[in-house]
Amino acid sequence: xxxxxxxxxNIDDFMLELFDNIAEYRSIREESSAAxxxxxxxxxxxKRSAGYRWISPDLYSANAQAIATVAVCENSCEVVxxxxxxxxxxxxxxxxxxxxxxxxxxxxxxxxxSKRCSNSQKSKAKKKxxxxxxxxxxxxxxxxxxxxxxQGGFAASLDxxxxxxxxxxxxxLKQDAIKQSLEAVDA
Amino acid sequence: xSQTTHKTRTLIAAIGDEDxxxxxxxxxxxxxxxxxxxxxxxxxSKTTQEQIxxxxxxxxxxxxxxxxxxxxxxxxxxxGILDEYKAAFPTVLEIPSKDHPYDPSKDSVLKRVQLLFGx
Numbered sequence: 001x002x003x004x005x006x007x008x009x010n011i012d013d014f015m016l017e018l019f020d021n022i023a024e025y026r027s028i029r030e031e032s033s034a035a036x037x038x039x040x041x042x043x044x045x046x047k048r049s050a051g052y053r054w055i056s057p058d059l060y061s062a063n064a065q066a067i068a069t070v071a072v073c074e075n076s077c078e079v080v081x082x083x084x085x086x087x088x089x090x091x092x093x094x095x096x097x098x099x100x101x102x103x104x105x106x107x108x109x110x111x112x113x114s115k116r117c118s119n120s121q122k123s124k125a126k127k128k129x130x131x132x133x134x135x136x137x138x139x140x141x142x143x144x145x146x147x148x149x150x151q152g153g154f155a156a157s158l159d160x161x162x163x164x165x166x167x168x169x170x171x172x173l174k175q176d177a178i179k180q181s182l183e184a185v186d187a
Numbered sequence: 188x189s190q191t192t193h194k195t196r197t198l199i200a201a202i203g204d205e206d207x208x209x210x211x212x213x214x215x216x217x218x219x220x221x222x223x224x225x226x227x228x229x230x231x232s233k234t235t236q237e238q239i240x241x242x243x244x245x246x247x248x249x250x251x252x253x254x255x256x257x258x259x260x261x262x263x264x265x266x267g268i269l270d271e272y273k274a275a276f277p278t279v280l281e282i283p284s285k286d287h288p289y290d291p292s293k294d295s296v297l298k299r300v301q302l303l304f305g306x
Binding site: 018025044055056060062065066070077079085136147151155157158161169179 | 198209210211213215216217218225275282283291297300303
């Protein structure tokens, strides 16, 4: 009997947490939709002012390296924290020398970079990679101001998406826990 | 509780139309690895369902991708394969596009919750 009460209490707790997650999920969906609409609008204006052929997939860098990444937890199988944005100024400076950095993500990026390049071409490749690190620069040095605003809008939307992914995983876990508890009560 | 973070699974992949991919690349998710594999895929009018499914499957098998963002209208084209996908990583999230705003009635996350409550 006490076990059933515990299972029922668990079900109640999980349900309440699930409802909270659903409410937060819906709220963030609305926020992200609004931010995304504005970002798409800014992108359309930027394409119109710069010319459609200047902001297209043809200009995507073939050496693109992600500057926005996430961290995942093996144990709980979920994305932890938010978006990590690599500061591209921490990678090789204008003269090719790299600044000191204790950040793990930047160190791992440097390791990946050194593995990709042969020793003889390392300094050349560093300069090449540096130029393509900021995606805004793929579309030219003088980009329309609206493109920069669009970049900000999409970056903000990306933060929302990661939070939505975390909520999705949390809701899946709670639903599974509710099902298990219901089966335990029925048993 | 200590958390062990997986240092290689860090990328955000994207499957969507040109404007969505351009925007997400501007946000900094774009990555092309040493094998010339990109973590993004542009879907246009000439893209076939098989190509989308193949790209989605290849993204799910990669060990460096943590999240896959896919336009909701593109997700509808591969709904079967999406519904069968149950792995924790990479996490799949459907996002709206410029021409197809977010439709809560097609959101797989909310549909699953409705199933739980027997709706």
